[in-house]
Amino acid sequence: MKPFLLYCFCFFISLNAIAQKVMVKGLVTSQNEPVENITIKILGSNGSTKSNVSGTYQLNGIPSGNYDLIFSGIGYQSKRIKVTLKGDTTLVNADLLSLASDLGDVVITGVNRATQLRKSPVPIAVLSKKSMDQNVNTNLIEAIIKGVPGITAVTTGPNVSKPFIRGLGYNRVLTLYDGLRQEGQQWGDEHGIEVDEYGITRAEVVKGPASLTYGSDALAGVINMIPYSPNFEDGKLKGDFTANYQSNNGMIGSSIGLAYIKNDWKYTFRATGKTAHNYQNKIDGLVYGTAFREYNLSASARVDKAWGFSKTAITYYDNLMEIPDGSRDSLSRRFTRQVLDDGDDIKNRPIVPESDLNTYSINPLHQHIQHYRFYNTSQFKFGTSDLNLLIGGQQSVRREYNHPTLSSQAGLYVVLNTFNYDLKYNLPDFAGIESTIGVNGMYQGNRSKAATDFPIPDYDLFDIGAFYFAKKSMGKIDVSGGIRIDRRNIHWRDFYVGTDAKTGFGKQVSSTDATGKLQFPSFDKNYYGLSGSLGLTYNISEKLLIKANIARGYRAPNITEIGSNGLDPGAHIVYLGNRTFKPEFNLQEDIGIIAYLKDAEISMELFNNNIQNYIYQSRLTDANGNPVVIVPGNLTYQYQQSKARLYGAEISVNLHPSAMKWLSFNNSLAYVVGLNQNQELLNKNGREAKYLPFIPPLQVRTEIKTTAQKAIGIFDKPYIKVDAAFFADQDKFYALDDTETFTPGYTLINGGIGSTLKTKKGKTLCDIFLQADNIFNVAYQSNLNRLKYFEYYNPSANGRSGIYNMGRNLSFKVIIPI
Known part of the structure; x- marks a missing residue:
């Protein structure tokens, strides 16, 4: 018992x-x-x-x-x-200990949920605000170009940079602000990205098709510009004041940002102003028509709870920017300006007085670009899954004043309204698979207002796409991929243009107006796209890995490619579109090797990109080979479509000897070749039509930097650096009808010193940066500089053609914490 x-x-x-x-x-x-x-x-x-x-x-x-x-x-x-x-x-x-190397850096762009760089087979680069601050930047895109190999820009003066990724740009590069599509008529050459450069704390760049996540317009890649998000103790008000002066064009920039945290709420506010007169170089002197004045405002509020978070933000961008046309006196090569509408002779205009070249006043012929943005991004957590919702509204207002006899009359006046939506659900992990389903798109309407020139019709666009994305880690191998389907509808009604009896200029009229002419016959078409990707990362060790990815991208033709039929005053180009164009599709293969060693970081990325139905611009000529002139003083371009192939590589070797922690030696190389595969054109014109337009030449950047490992008085770890940017000859260009010409190579030497200033008690006083671009004042022309082709004399009096890039530029920047 x-x-x-x-x-x-x-x-x-x-x-x-x-x-x-x-x-x-x-x-x-x-x-x-x-x-x-x-x-x-x-x-x-x-x-x-x-x-x-x-x-x-x-x-x-x-x-x-x-x-x-x-x-x-x-x-x-x-x-x-x-x-x-x-x-x-x-x-x-x-x-927990943070991962020291960049392989542990976390990205959110193009991967649906936060992902370490080492686990993404897609080439992604990250650029911090610290890196951007340590270079002379004339705009935000210029900062990204200097920090990420393979990124270039087509420019129209110092304030206009349109990003290109591996030789592809315009609507093939999708720019995001805090994850929201940037919609501001990206097809235009003569205006930049409507974002406050001082308000961006980080940029993430996807190099390659990202159509899986974003749909059309991400054929070449994505640039996500991420604003500051506060992360400090509760109940504190903090901020910064930035002041920046650049000598070349007298650019004065100032920006104040404030942030406050109270309980679960985070608030931010920023106001920025920039102004500059004409830039200069030793060939052209002060380049008339390149002054600008820019203002930015932004504010946000975010609440974090156990259920997730919700952030609401608003931004405002306002830019007054002059319109250069490159007209000059034939003998002195001094710049001239237009004073007449009727009877204007571009080769017999009055010379611009010196006082008007060195002024901050904006001349009557200018652009006025305004951009309004309001959005909300929220996340709702459900155990091990979460739902992410992003909705936003944008308005882009673009006016170009090109009538000297009636300066208050806009030549181009368009208002673009866009509503964006993006819904993603990160499913619970199943058998080690992280997966996401989503749907996103936009509704867009573009309307011409009281204008005189109409390069594109009023149109409506509706875009929707759905996708599935998954990734799984299997020991040393990370695999990810997915599939997406898209539909885009573009339509417009008959659009008539007549004559204003009072001014003699053009105006939009009804079909019953006696002066009316049908400039844009009605149009309605659906475009469909199927895209996808599959890639893997093999982690040979914690410090060595191999990446491979294959992706199919999709891009519907933009409005100017299918609908344009008129003068864009700011670009000084008459564009002619083609209503029969098909969507572009590309198939890109990427392979990369990355090594993070004790004393070095080495990476090599190779890519091959085949594009079906590639759309590009070409000058229009008559049967005798002479340029077709529809509007006097303006070039005429017609869009073409053919097969194309781009291939190339990016290599980085960054040395940081552990025995010399004060020294870093960073080097990068970027190379891309763009081939036009229009066989009919090649058979007829040979090498002149062999290459694609706007392809950057071989570029090598090298930087040596020393950083003190201890404070020197009030200077906390000061640094000094020297860097060189080498650009090879570009002899692989689209030469048909003189669309592009040979561009000689050049080397630019730059330098800078900087430090954080602290008191004896360790309190930060400010960060200072003294920098110089193009120290030796080299006269050069980038093949991606549109002003290179602003020339009306052949030959010119001094043997030079077109306008040169910016000369020596000294910069002083100070950032004061608040």
């Missing part, structure tokens, strides 16, 4: 132990700061959760006993802690 009673007693004790449930909770930190989105998993069980915005976590109903807790998250080294769970509650805190 006694053994039986003892057995029963033990049995009931065991049942009681089994029934005992424990709650596990704690705080996850890194460098004494709370860390959110860290996964806490109990090894050997299904129990898991994630840390919230305060770094805390909680697991309920865990049987008592001995366990291993695994803490893991993107950008941090995983940590295992052995614990014994007993009683009602067990407290387990974890302090």
